[in-house]
Amino acid sequence: MRQLTGRVAVVTGAASGIGRALAGRFAAEGMRCVLADIEEDALSAAVGELRSAGTPVIGVRTDVASAADVQALADATIAEFGAVHVLCNNAGVGGGTDFARIPLDTWEWVLGVNLWGVIHGCRTFLPLLVGQDEAHIVNTSSMAALNGHPLGLAPYTVSKFGVLGLSQNLFFELTATTGGRVGVSVLIPGLTRTRIFESTRNRPAGVTEPPASSFANTSRAMIAGAWDEAMQPSLVADVVADAIREQRFYVLPCADEAYDMAQQQLRWMRTNEPLVPGPGVARTADAAGS
Numbered sequence: 001m002r003q004l005t006g007r008v009a010v011v012t013g014a015a016s017g018i019g020r021a022l023a024g025r026f027a028a029e030g031m032r033c034v035l036a037d038i039e040e041d042a043l044s045a046a047v048g049e050l051r052s053a054g055t056p057v058i059g060v061r062t063d064v065a066s067a068a069d070v071q072a073l074a075d076a077t078i079a080e081f082g083a084v085h086v087l088c089n090n091a092g093v094g095g096g097t098d099f100a101r102i103p104l105d106t107w108e109w110v111l112g113v114n115l116w117g118v119i120h121g122c123r124t125f126l127p128l129l130v131g132q133d134e135a136h137i138v139n140t141s142s143m144a145a146l147n148g149h150p151l152g153l154a155p156y157t158v159s160k161f162g163v164l165g166l167s168q169n170l171f172f173e174l175t176a177t178t179g180g181r182v183g184v185s186v187l188i189p190g191l192t193r194t195r196i197f198e199s200t201r202n203r204p205a206g207v208t209e210p211p212a213s214s215f216a217n218t219s220r221a222m223i224a225g226a227w228d229e230a231m232q233p234s235l236v237a238d239v240v241a242d243a244i245r246e247q248r249f250y251v252l253p254c255a256d257e258a259y260d261m262a263q264q265q266l267r268w269m270r271t272n273e274p275l276v277p278g279p280g281v282a283r284t285a286d287a288a289g290s
């Protein structure tokens, strides 16, 4: 997209972390903003902050795993602003344990938010985006889609591979059908200082708490060790805004780490030597590693 000022942005998971930073950056660009999140209090606070700074903004309490909620989000957007130009399918949660012990409802919860949330967002908003002179979709994946980790979080990893695949397929389709007038990007953040490791705050009542994974303590220690170096969400949002303007498909706030993962994937294919993920990722079970 050439122009952001005056346009309408919809961001899911906008009450915290990367989504909140995206909303702030879009507001600073002079965009009108629609913030969607499942956490009502945090959503109201975020909307209040942007509104008091002069941004035309609404908040819509949305569970992105629900097609009806995402349709209501689109309806509210059109009712308030009459258009939508930028859609960030960003809401996400982490959950899991050792593969054989992952409860079925954990799979359903994580895939519901991280993958179905993106599917619902793209399906519901695409007809609206195609109706604009220019528009852009940003889907949030993860370094997990480049390295196959983190361990003990298989549903998260599966969902993020899914988001990458969906985004590539949609990119090729929209390039063919709109000539790039509707752009697609996939955001692959590295470790970012957000509340992602407190995802269980949004686990629906009734969804089983999985037993701790064999990697839980080692993962915690690895993340704690890397946390000081973790990226600020505002820097991620800056990279996203530039990528929308430049029509970049891959949005890589930690580009060197992403290139390293991609090169290691290639080496793995050629030599059968598995990759070694970057900082903050456990590679050994607790008994051996902690």
Ligand SMILES: NC(=O)c1ccc[n+]([C@@H]2O[C@H](COP(=O)([O-])OP(=O)(O)OC[C@H]3O[C@@H](n4cnc5c(N)ncnc54)[C@H](O)[C@@H]3O)[C@@H](O)[C@H]2O)c1
Pocket (backbone or CB within 6 Å): 012, 013, 014, 015, 016, 017, 018, 019, 036, 037, 038, 039, 062, 063, 064, 065, 090, 091, 092, 093, 113, 140, 141, 142, 143, 188, 189, 190, 191, 192, 193, 194, 195, 196, 197, 198, 199, 202
């Ligand atoms: N923080 C990282 O290191 C990191 C790395 C790679 C990818 N990501 C991805 O970035 C995205 C944003 O996460 P974050 O790191 O800012 O975490 P965060 O927990 O700070 O923010 C996630 C937001 O999503 C919302 N949310 C959760 N379930 C929802 C649902 N069902 N419907 C609507 N909203 C829901 C939460 O309330 C929260 O506001 C996620 O997709 C995450 O997987 C984060």
